[in-house]
Amino acid sequence: MHLVPTQEEVVQLLRKTGALRDGHFEDPNGLHANEYMQTALAMRYYQTAKTLSVGLSRLLRANSEIRAIIPELSIVCPDTGGSHVGYGVCEALQAHQVYAAERDGERQPLHFRQYLEQVPGEKVLMVDDILRSGRKLLELKHLLESKGAEVVGLAVMIYQPTPKTVDFSPLPFYYLAKLDARYSQDAEHCDLCKQGMPLEKVWI
Numbered sequence: 780m781h782l783v784p785t786q787e788e789v790v791q792l793l794r795k796t797g798a799l800r801d802g803h804f805e806d807p808n809g810l811h812a813n814e815y816m817q818t819a820l821a822m823r824y825y826q827t828a829k830t831l832s833v834g835l836s837r838l839l840r841a842n843s844e845i846r847a848i849i850p851e852l853s854i855v856c857p858d859t860g861g862s863h864v865g866y867g868v869c870e871a872l873q874a875h876q877v878y879a880a881e882r883d884g885e886r887q888p889l890h891f892r893q894y895l896e897q898v899p900g901e902k903v904l905m906v907d908d909i910l911r912s913g914r915k916l917l918e919l920k921h922l923l924e925s926k927g928a929e930v931v932g933l934a935v936m937i938y939q940p941t942p943k944t945v946d947f948s949p950l951p952f953y954y955l956a957k958l959d960a961r962y963s964q965d966a967e968h969c970d971l972c973k974q975g976m977p978l979e980k981v982w983i
């Protein structure tokens with residue numbers, strides 16, 4: 780394993796842990812895909828989680844602008860589900876602090892816990908396990924900026940873009956592996972549906 784695991788090494792880890800699965804899946808947004816990624820299945824193994832978090836932190840440290848602000852850097856996750864990556868990256872980087880946003884109900888806005896307030900100009904690196912639609916990370920970015928924080932980058936373990944993924948450029952963006960699933964907008968346009976392959980609905 781390289782210090783920053785290669786794309787192939789990451790994909791191998793994901794397959795071995797059952798996190799990356801081949802098949803015929805329907806996302807909650809209606810897209811059909813030939814692969815599915817569930818990072819929690821990889822992160823259940825502490826050593827795998829550590830390998831991936833440390834790898835991501837090495838990628839970040841290689842950027843001189845990020846390296847220069849590590850002592851004051853806040854690692855912020857869009858929810859507690861991303862926190863295990865956030866904590867791993869924060870520990871490896873020795874960043875200033877790590878915290879997560881949350882929401883009270885499915886249709887409620889993201890917010891931070893009482894008394895968890897950003898200082899004006901706080902330098903924030905948004906961290907999550909995976910970037911797929913990007914909607915929640917975009918909401919987090921808006922929330923942080925509305926509180927006076929400065930978002931300096933976005934880092935995820937896995938980048939699995941769909942035709943609907945939010946474009947965060949020119950924000951610096953870091954990821955360990957990119958997964959190119961084949962997506963179809965619905966059953967009518969899906970080759971796997973046409974082949975009669977059984978469809979599995981996925982929750983997230």
Ligand SMILES: [Zn+2]
Binds near residue numbers: 812963
């Ligand atoms: Zn299909």
